[in-house]
Amino acid sequence: MEANGQSALLDLQRCTVRFGGLTAVSELDMRIGAHDLVGLIGPNGAGKTTVFNIVTGVYKPTTGSITFAGERIAGLRPHRIAHKGIARTFQNIRLFASLSVFDNVRAAFNLRCKHTFVHALLRLPAFYKEEREIDAQVMELLDIFDLGRFRDVPCKSLSYGDQRRLEIVRALATRPKLLLLDEPAAGMNPIEKEGLTKLIRFIKDKFDIAVLLVEHDMKLVMGVCERIYVLDHGTKIAEGDPEAITRNPKVIEAYLGEEPAEAETDA
Amino acid sequence: MNAYLRSKKLWLLAAVVLSAVLSRFSGSINGYYLQVLIFIAINIILAVSLNLINGYTGQFSLGHAGFMAIGAYVSAYLSKDKSAGVLHALGGGEFAIVVVFVGVLIAGGLAAALAGLLVGVPSLRLRGDYLAIVTLGFGEIIRVVIQNTDAVNGASGYSGVPSYTTLFWAYALAALTIYIVVSLIDSTYGRGFLTVRDDEVAAEAMGIDTTRRKVVAFVTGSFFAGLAGGLFAHETTYINPAGFDFQKSIEIVVMVILGGMGNTAGVAFAAVLLTTLGEYLRFVAKYEWLPDWLRRIADNRTIIYALVLIALMLLRPQGLFGGIRAFGGGPARQLPKKA
Structure with a gap:
């Protein structure tokens, strides 16, 4: 309304x-x-x-x-x-060209992930736990949009329509309002x-x-x-x-x- | 894959133990070869740390030798002129030397990191090639400042630095550098560096503070350049501002490009390759049966590096090892295909 x-x-x-x-x-x-x-x-x-x-x-x-x-x-x-x-997509698709489909969405989790530089180096159990959670959430999102089967594919090799959808998935991964x-x-x-x-x-x-x-x-x-x-x-x-x-x-x-x-x- | 094989900490531990074991035999290695082996490790540290800036984060620093110089001079000055008290207090034995050496190495690294912060914060806010120009200028400034600093003997060089660097320290720290870069990139946080390289606008829109990321990468890279400088100073025991000139920076950049931007294993291997090649060329220059012009080329490494770069750009623009995922090094930088 x-x-x-x-x-x-x-x-x-x-x-x-x-x-x-x-x-x-x-x-x-x-x-x-x-x-x-x-x-x-x-x-x-x-x-x-x-x-x-x-x-x-x-x-x-x-x-x-x-x-x-x-x-x-x-x-x-x-x-x-x-x-x-606020999340957005772009008129001319702007995916992270060198990253896989999975990593494109995972990158958007930087917004909420608690671990930083030091945690990535120490690699304590809490770090692995969070990474597993992020992994599961990324896959859940990808599966909702039927992109899960392309998980490890370089994003540039997706079809045009799929790239558009991936960009939307990436934006949604920031959990926007x-x-x-x-x-x-x-x-x-x-x-x-x-x-x-x-x-x-x-x-x-x-x-x-x-x-x-x-x-x-x-x-x-x-x-x-x-x-x-x-x-x-x-x-x-x-x-x-x-x-x-x-x-x-x-x-x-x-x-x-x-x-x-x-x-x-x-x- | 086996979980033990995938544990990066275990690999680090294995590498450190191996360095310690090999270091036991350094007495039976010819002094010249020993030094070349140590130079290889130092160049691995330099190349792998520059790769974090130039390869993974997509910035272009041309001043790595400058940060190396800061680390070399700060650590050398501290260990030669300022550590007598600490050495004495700790009894002056093996343990005291280790404490002092680690201390001055860290101090050198931190000094370089601080310089990286001062250079990086203003220049990394801008996009494009500003960093290349600023770091190029910075490297030269550092050299000139050192040349005019009397405390470290200016242009005539600083000699009498204690010979603390061993095979163990060189390779243990090279392993640590590789561990840190590889662990960093292999995390959700670390993937953020690659997004800065791929598309800054999109990275910002995904909530990644790109300026901050660039500064973090730059300062981390500078720290390790400083560390490498400290190792270098305590290996040669004599350092000279001319040794940290633009040519040295280019040498490190060539290692990164040769190995493939954003491929840690490739870059480390390229460091081994180029260091060995550089040393081998010294012998080639002395072969009397070679034509004179060839010997002169061999004597001038810059020409060789330039030729290597040109050949590489024509034949394998992604680097010798670009696109090969090894060591969990993450995806390599993608260069535009020929039209």
Whole structure:
């Protein structure tokens, strides 16, 4: 359901991002509740990825505030934000190329593992115990997504769709409260997209987390999201359920373009 | 596999015991060969520790000789000029020497680690090749500073360092270095170093503090470079700032690349290979039946290292042993394939 009142998990208030003279995102308000499945759409260059980057700490918003689970997170470094409970995937898959499928997910357990440098050197029973626990949890996650049989395979030799799924599994391994998916359908064929729709619903139900989906593919977003934000030129032009968004004239204009005459005067 | 064979501590213990046993026979080894054997162990320490920085964590340090110099000078200065009191208090016997030697080695390592921290914290925050440039400059600065330090006799070199290094200490510490790097990498924590190498942005997004990881790897590597420097100083008993120049740093980098970045066993083997080759070339340079130009090349090791590097990059860019998982060394660095 919609986030209303104080219950919002993620709350962006009047966030603006400027790069020199260019305003990438302007005065954006956005709220995501703890169990929401929200879509963020917009034409190329609308500022969708910039929104992702300010939420995950890659950029700091020029002005405005970002609150996550009651804490201000704007300007924190990305790893601190990951600790707060935000995990993400990347538009162009960013797996750890030299690591196996298993190790890619295991690496995400760095967030919670208690052992550090000294424990790894002393290798006392407690260290082995924790490693066994991590091992079991990684395998459990991999099995949920049917990747367990690829355990020791180098991640780069997985199929494209499997690499996308592995990236999601890796993000889930940090046990996030909010999962950000950056164009997960990019480069997928229609059958894989079908599977992705099911996967996103499954993740939301199984892990009971909030999901923010940035996506180009309108069909996918309309089919899976409960609420959609539409960005154009860094400004929010519409917000609402899929039904309302498809009928919104501003959205249609942004996606299909204006009348040629107007476009020229605009330029 | 048998659980005993997989226990890294047991391997370490076995290696230390073996070093002790071999050390018993060092009296019957020709002095020159003994020194070469010790140099091999020192180079193993240098190469394996640099591999933690350059191979596993994917940073590029060109200043390992500088940290080695710090360790060498600090430990040599302490044991030559400052340890008489301690030696006397402990009775001056075998035990006293061991205590002093271990003490000065650790002090040398810590001094190098501290220098690593000072150099690493500002430069590792940045991405890319900044570290290479900063460490390159740092190595030269250290050399020049030592050249102008009167307490250690400046450019004319520091002599009269007690000859404490034995086959046992050299190989026991080489084994310890390998143990530490291998154990570190073979843990969930240690896999974090590889994620920094593979993709810093993704590693950050997974909650890994990449700057901190880089500093940890760099400082640990520097510590062992300092340790190796201490062993070196107490083996040759004479150290000279010119011995820790850029060429020495390159020599260690070549060992890491030759062995395969991120492959501990390969890198250790490359250290053995290159040290032996370097010594052998001294003989080649004296073979009178060889043409003069060939003897001159053999006399100049830099040319050989450059040729080895070029050949390697063309024929086996992943290193001689790259991609071979041995010793629990973890996955090797993947280089982009030719288009």
